[in-house]
Each structure stands twice: as structure tokens, then as C-alpha cells.
Amino acid sequence: MPELPEVETTRKGIQPKVDQQTITAFVIRDGRLRWPVETHLQNTLPGLVVLSVQRRGKYILLNTQKGTLLIHLGMSGNLRVLPTDTEVQKHDHIDIEFANGYLLRLNDPRRFGSVLWHDVSLGPVENHKLLAKLAPEPLTDDFNGAYFYEKTRNRKVAIKTLVMNSHVVVGAGNIYANESLFMSRIHPQTQASLLTQKQCDLLVENIKSVLIAAIKQGGTTLKDFLSPDGKPGYFVQQLKVYGQAGQPCQTCSTPIERIMLNQRATYFCSQCQPFIKPKPPSAQKSR
Template sequence: MPELPEVEVICQGLLPHLMHRTIIDVRCSGKQLRTPVDCEELQRELNEKQIVNLTRRAKYLVLKTDNGATLVIHLGMTGNMGIFDAESATKKHDHVCWLLDNNTELRFNDTRRFGAVRLFTANNAAKEEKKFFSAIGPEPFSRACSVAYLMQRAAHRKQAIKSFIMDSHVVAGIGNIYANETLFHSRIHPERPASSLSSKEWKRLLTIMRKTLKHAIKCGGSTINDFVNASGEGGYFQMNFRIYGKAGEACSCCGLVISKKTIGGRASFFCEKCQPKLEGSSR
């Protein structure tokens, strides 16, 4: 399940294969993704155009072409992107394919079709892109994502801290897995009201969130190193999670059985002892 680290690794992996390549043609499965895919528009806007940039913002990949168009891709839950030989057989759930000028093809595969491929056309791409991303919170690594910012946003909010840090309007890129991991390592109970965290706790949470994401990117970078004809084969890199999915197992820190509870409609894992519900560390 692609969260910020996975998208970052995919972005870095694809960049050398896409930079300065020219798109020859676009093909679509015809299936609707999260938003409808207009294949004719994609062709009209991208055919014969050169790729000049590929970046990540939140969990989105942002691809730009030399005519000023912007392609925004979200991998949803099961989405993946890879470079393939143009002659190779497509797989089930390949929904959008971009044929490139070196006989390779960029393919978007998404089993559950929670992903999205959106195009901002050259005539208004800058404006539309700005509007699209303006609602999304700052990148966790950015200066804007400070303890002061987070505390200000959390003020008077009774929402569970876990739901709060998963809210993309607050901070970009934190999904269920990294929310669970971050809170465990920060020793903060996921149900603590967002407004109840002290500045000391916010500082610890932010530091650990960044550290956890960075570590995952580093692991992913070494795991996935071949984006040609390989992407999508092995799924996403498996981090050695300490808490996510470990209900019933012993806490790696204190040995207590790990709890599982639905918070904000999402499976949540935590250690009652290491993540006390009352403010203050158990250390």
C-alpha cells in the first residue's frame, strides 16, 4: 500500500527512465479509475511531447511535459507504475500505458482502481495544479511542517491523534501504516485527543515521523532497484514494522500483547503499556 515512502521510491526509480523521453502514444483500458480517464485528451495533450520533470507531492506523482501540461497520478491502494518493453504483454489491471520513443512503455497498473490519473492541460496547468495541491497540508520534511504549525492546527481538536496525523489536509503522505508506526515509536496512544499533546510530545512525534519515513525510503531504495520489467512483480517493499499488523503478538519493547482497535474507521495497533492513554512517557 503506497504511502509517502513508496511513492517517493517509485518517483526516484522512474525518473531516469522518463526524463527527456518523448511520449509517442497513450493507451487506456477504458475502465474508470477514481476519476474518469479521458484517453483522447491524454493523447491530444501528451503525444509527441517530451517529459521534462517527475516529482512527488504528498502521495501523488507529478509529471510535466515540455508543452506545459501536468499529469497527476495517485496510486490509490494497489496502484503501481513500471517501465516495460513496449512489445511485452500487458497485465490484467494495466489501465493507462504511455508509449515512449525508445520502445519502452510506462504502465499504470491498479487492481482495485482506487488510483487516479488526472491531466491538467497546458492552457491552465499551473493554476489547476496549484489549486489541486493547495488543500493538502505541508510535506512532513518541509520547514512549514513545524511543531508550532502542528500544535496550532491541533488546537481545540478532540479528534484522535492518529486520525489527525492521517488527515492529508494537516500533513501530507501519512497513511495508516506509518501513523501506527510513528505513534508507537513516539510512545503516544493513538486515541489521545490531538489537542492534548504537549509541545514536547509534538516535537518527539515530528522527529520520529520524519525518521520513520526516511528510513522507509532508504529501505525501499535498496529493495527496489530495477524499475525496468520488474515493477509490480514483487509488490511493495516490506518494512520490518514493529506494531502495524501485529495484534496478539508481543510488544518488541515490553512484551505485552499488542492491542488492535478500530479508530476513525481504520485498523489501529498499539501497546497499552508503551503508549499510555494519559499524558507522559512510561519511561
Template structure:
């Protein structure tokens, strides 16, 4: 699944091709996505894209009267294509631009989403898919004190807590494992039983691991290539994720794999307590 760094990489990749360009036409080749694509998306025709934003793992294409909300789901990606380029089998949604280029949403598993929010329907961030989201991990409100307070009295594991979008958005499985390794915190520890100083360090490590991944183009997954067709390179720096039985770079102990919240979880039994 594309995670926050991959989505941010996508945002940065497509923005120069979209901003200040008018949508001349739209095509819905398959409306059966995670939520059916509704006819109201055609309100975007003849409007100009003013900004390309992101909230959690949602891409936000802002226009004069509303915002197109895109989610890449499990296997989705967007690409900028020439108008004459043949469609791929799983190109389900296409925006045609006045530049002669297309923005195409490609999603083999169809777990992605295409939603239209009219400005007259209320504030964008009150949209049902956005209103209950926690703070952005790289934003000003995700602070050590916020994370410490959010963990108070929590019996769930710290990994489940930081992967909960109501706590903080966009800390997916890969980056949760890597941030917890950097902080020396075992993923199975109860969130409410971790000291304030260790949680403070974890907050900083979440921010740093995501920032580094964004700068390096995200982590290459089976179903994701970044916008210029090149894979991300953060995968080369992963310390624990996907490295079961390999030697820890810090202590040479064998990396272990377990399951937490139905997700594969990797950690060093020596470095993480």
C-alpha cells in the same frame, strides 16, 4: 494501498526512464478509473517529460505544456516495460516512449487516476486534487511548531489528526501507528490534549519513520512491489503495525489492536500513554 514511501520509491524508480524522453504515443485501454480518463491526456503526445515529481501520493509527470497527474489508488502500480511485452489484464494506461519502452499503469481495482493539467489553466498546485493538501511531512514547512499549532483545540484523536491530508500529507495508517509508537503517544489521545514537547517529538518521529521507509523501499503490501520488482524491506522493522498479541520489543507487553476512524490501529498499552 501504496503509501507515501511506496509512491516516492516508484517516483525514484521510473524517473530515469522518463526524464528527457518524448512521448510517442498513448493508449487508454480502460478509461473507467476513479475519475474517467479524459481525452485531454492525449495532449501529452509528442511532448518530452522534463521532470518526475510527487505531491502527497500523486505522481507528477511534467512536460512542456502541462503535467500528467497519476494516483495509484488502492492497488495501482507503475512499471517500465519493453514494447513487445504482453499487456497484463489490468494495464489500463500506457505511455509509449521514444526509447522503445513503455510506462504502464496497472490497477486491478481501478481506484487510481490519470489527470492532465494544462499550464495555461493556472498553477498546478491550484488543481482541485492538489490545492487543499497540507504540507509535505519531509518538507521545510512541517515543523514541530506547525504540528503543535495544528493540534490546538482539536478533539479528534491524534492518529486521525496526523492522517488528515489537510494537516500533513502522506501519513498513512502504517506509518501513523509506527510514529506514534516511537513517540510513546497512544493513538486514541485527543490531539488537543498532548503536550508541546510530545508533539515536537512526534513531528520528528513522523519524519524519521517515513525517511527510513523510503530508504528501504517502502513497506511491502499485498498489492505493491517496488519499481525493480523487489519488495520493500521496512516491513521487517515494524514495531506495532500488524503485530496484534505479539510481544512489544521494548517492554514485552502484548500489542493491542483497536479501530480508530474505521482503520485498524495497533499500539502498546504499556509504552504508549
């Protein structure tokens, strides 16, 4: 599933050929995505200029004079910039053609992606119901140790589950949650409320750095966005725990363990990330 770094890599990859370009056609080959693609867009979009290419959470936003197109890659989607005459392949559902001779093509085998329209008459795109309740972006100053510490108070949920909660922070997907907890020496099953301010500061710092590293690596394959057969620039990172079950920990050589937590594969080193048991309720009462 494309996660925040892949979406940011995609945004950066398409921007040079899409930003400030006039849309000449919007082609719907199969509009049965997660939500049906509005057919009026075939008439609404031509003639409009893409004023900016932004991202909020995992949505790519193409802003025009009349409104914003929100594109989500779902489970299996990818966006590529191609010459307009590029042959159509299986699962190429949507094209946005531009006056510069390029088109933006959404390929999505599983069709969980979405292409949605937010008309300018409805106010800023931030008001869109899918964006309005999104938590802070992880790479902004709004996501900081003090904010995160406050979010962990009175929360009995496992810290990894809280990190992945998009109401707390957007875009810290499973890989990044696993890696940042390892870097912070925090066991993924630790009850969130047991974390100290210091641990929260460290975890926030590591979530940011693992995402920045992933975006950087994604950026090295940007040329793929311009090749018709190119895979999207999904990064291949040097992962320390994710997918490493049974392999020796890079720090202490203890075999990495794998468990399921909230139905997601969870990897950790039991030596580097010791589990801190919550106090039983009776012990808390007696104090």
C-alpha cells in the same frame, strides 16, 4: 494501498527511464478509472517531452511543455517501466510510450487510480483542485513541531486521527501513524489538544524518520520496476506495533493491543503508551 513511501519509491523508480524523454504514444485500454481518462490525451501527449518527474502528496506529476499529467495509484495501482514490446496483461489500463523504447504502464485491478491532465493554460499544477488544499509535505521544513502543535490546539479528536488527516500533513498513512505514535510513547486515542509542545516535536520527528526509513527500504527493490512481472517496490519494514497484536512489545514485553479507531486498525502498547484521560468538563469549569 500505496502510501507516500511507495509512491516516492515509484517516482524514483520510473524517473531514470522517463525524465527528459519524448512521449511517442498514449494508449488508453480502459479509461474507466476513478475519473474517466480524457481521450484527447492520445493526441495531446505525443511529441511532448517529460521535463521533470515530481511528487505532491500521493500524486506523481509528469511535467511537460503543454501541461502536467497527474497519476494517482488509488487502492491497487502500480506503475512500471517496461520495454515497449512487453505483452499486455490483465488490468494494464494505460501506457505512455517513449522514444527510448520504454513505456510507463499503469496496472490497476480495482481502478480507483487516476490519470488526469492539467493544461498549462490553467496556471501552475499546484493550483489543481486536488493539490491546492493539500497540507505540507511531511519531509519538508514546513511540517515542524511548532506547526503541528498549533494544529492540535482545541482539537478533541484522537491524535492518531489528526496525524492521518491530510489537511494537517499529507502522507502519514495508517502504518506510519501507528509506528510514530509508538516511538513517541503517545497513546493513539489521546485527545490531540492534550499533547505538549515537546510531544508534538517528538511526534513530528518520528513521523519523518519512519517515512524516511520506509522510502529507504523501498529503494532497495528498485530493480523490480524494470522487470515485466515485478511487483512494485513496496517496502517491507521491521514494524514495531503495526500488525503485531498479541506479540510482546519490543521495549517492555507487554502484549501489543489492537483496537479500531476511526475505522482503522490501531496498534499500541498500553504500558509504553499510557492513555491520558481528558479532564471531565465539570472539573475544567470549576477551575
